[in-house]
Amino acid sequence: MVEIGDAAQGNEVAQRIPEEARRILHNLADKWSDVADSKALEVVQLKGAMTNEVYQVKWPSSEEAAASRKVLVRIYGEGVDMFFNREDEIRTFECMSRHGQGPRLLGRFPTGRIEEFIHARTLSAADLRDPEISTLIASKLREFHDLDMPGPKNVFLWDRLRNWLQAAKSLCTPEEAKEFSLDTIEQEIATLENELSGENQRIGFCHNDLQYGNIMIDEETRVVTIIDYEYTSFNPIAYDIANHFSEMAADYHTDTPHILDFNKYPDLAERKRFVKIYLSSSGEKPDDTEVNRLLEDIEKYTLASHLVWGLWGIISEHVNEIDFDYMEYARQRFQQFWAMKPLLLSSSTK
Numbered sequence: 001m002v003e004i005g006d007a008a009q010g011n012e013v014a015q016r017i018p019e020e021a022r023r024i025l026h027n028l029a030d031k032w033s034d035v036a037d038s039k040a041l042e043v044v045q046l047k048g049a050m051t052n053e054v055y056q057v058k059w060p061s062s063e064e065a066a067a068s069r070k071v072l073v074r075i076y077g078e079g080v081d082m083f084f085n086r087e088d089e090i091r092t093f094e095c096m097s098r099h100g101q102g103p104r105l106l107g108r109f110p111t112g113r114i115e116e117f118i119h120a121r122t123l124s125a126a127d128l129r130d131p132e133i134s135t136l137i138a139s140k141l142r143e144f145h146d147l148d149m150p151g152p153k154n155v156f157l158w159d160r161l162r163n164w165l166q167a168a169k170s171l172c173t174p175e176e177a178k179e180f181s182l183d184t185i186e187q188e189i190a191t192l193e194n195e196l197s198g199e200n201q202r203i204g205f206c207h208n209d210l211q212y213g214n215i216m217i218d219e220e221t222r223v224v225t226i227i228d229y230e231y232t233s234f235n236p237i238a239y240d241i242a243n244h245f246s247e248m249a250a251d252y253h254t255d256t257p258h259i260l261d262f263n264k265y266p267d268l269a270e271r272k273r274f275v276k277i278y279l280s281s282s283g284e285k286p287d288d289t290e291v292n293r294l295l296e297d298i299e300k301y302t303l304a305s306h307l308v309w310g311l312w313g314i315i316s317e318h319v320n321e322i323d324f325d326y327m328e329y330a331r332q333r334f335q336q337f338w339a340m341k342p343l344l345l346s347s348s349t350k
Contacts, residue, residue, distance in 0.1 A: 014043040017055065020109035021073055025057060028071065028106060028114070035059045035069055042068075046122075047253060051077050051230060053322070056117065070117035071106060079319025082167050083312065084230050092149070092229045099147060102227050118225055120216040125251035128212050128244075129266070131273075133224075137215060138274045139281040140224040141244070145204030145237050146282070155203060156233035157304060161189045164311040171318040176327075180314065180334055185307065188337075192304055195345055196236070196297065206240035207232055208308075211247040238294060241278070242301035243308075245271065258325040260332045271295055300344050306337035 017025070022041070029038030037059070044056040058070040076086065090113070096102045103116035127133045165185050169177060177183070207214070208231040216225045249260040266274070275294050279286035313330025320326065 013045050013055070014041055016045075016053070016075070017041070017043060017057070017073060018075070018109060018111055021075075021107075021112060021114065024107035024109060024114055025071070025073070029059050029069065032059075032069055034061045043073075051083070051316075051320075051322075052112070053077070070119075072103065072115040072117050073112065074115060075112040077320050077322060079315075082315055082319060083164070089230050089232075092232050095149060096147075096229060101144070101147070102225060102229070118216055118227070120218040120223070120225060123212040123215045123217060125212050125248075125253070127215075127217075128248050129264075129270075133217065134270075134274060135277050136217070136222060136224045137210075137244075138277040140226060141207075141210065141240070142278050142281045144207060144226055145240065147205045149205045149234075151234075153203060153234045155197075155201075155235055157235045157239055157308075158189065158193045160233070161304070161307055161311070162186070164308070164315060165189065168311045168314040172314055176314065180310070180330070185311075188307065188341075191345070192300075192307075196300055196304070200293070201236045201238070201297075202294075203234055204237040204240070205232065206235040206237065208235060208240060208243060210240060210244040211250060211252070213252060236297070236301065238297035239301040239304055241274070241294075242298045243305040245274075245298065246302050246305045258329040258332075260329070260336075262336055268295075271298065303337055303341055303344060306333045306340075310334040310337065 025041060026038045029035045040059055042058045042060070044058075046054045046056055053075040055073040055075070056070060057073050058068040061068050090105070090108070093102070093113075094105055097104050103118050105113060106116060107114040123133065128137070165182065168180075169182055172180075172182070207226055207229070209228065210226070214226060214228045216227060217223070218225075245266050248266055249262045249264050251257070251261075272291065272295060275291055275298070276286065279290065279294070310330045310333035313326040313333065316322075316324075317326040317330070
């Protein structure tokens, strides 16, 4: 999270908040007795978001030693309706809030929403490798996967891949389609689905985008909160963990946030530790066979993760105005898919 430095920049950032959102913000602040001026908004853009623009809005408190009132304003990115149904995401957001799993919804406007500000720290890329924090994430993720959410419990991964493949084909140029071998990806999806759709798959309510920016920690209580539910759905839990491990290659707060370093992918000892904590956090005692089977499935599902976010990058390049090199990001995910496929899929050697 980066605070805008001088007043001129701050005013410029504040102008990005739509008028409809401002009215909701003013109405919220009018109900708070410790806010002297409901229109005295201090707006800070939070960096690292690649689907939406996210702003912290606060009002100076009139009470000495009292903390400032803060909320979060999320302005939806252009073209994101290609990725998920916004109404479904709002329903998930509200349901998660009822489960005590995330921030409360404070207001909606046509191009975004206002959320409760969680007084916790957003994780950094380095935090994912911290053994203590990783332990907390593993336990929290198991709790997340076990949520009894409404709606069908069907695996959504393969439909998402096929839908996004069609969207990418419809948007990209012939040169881009050739570069990414998009005509072959349908078969790659079918191969992955055939290889990975075994009877022993554990299905859960998955976040599907568990990068460090979507995890917060309260420094005092050490409570971890998973936020941002745009991509949530029921899926194999091995896929969600695979996606989390793959995100360790990223640092979205550098001068080149699109550059990935897969040398940072966790080694076997780190992966095994995470999986053991994940499986045992509900009270069960997993045996070595269960641990090793899940570890093997996770590695294979990294291939699905690379395809998902590779296609996401291609689509985003054509529909999103956020300053991020989506196409280079997609290029790296596809390169990693092709590099790892022969090592991870038995069918690739037949």
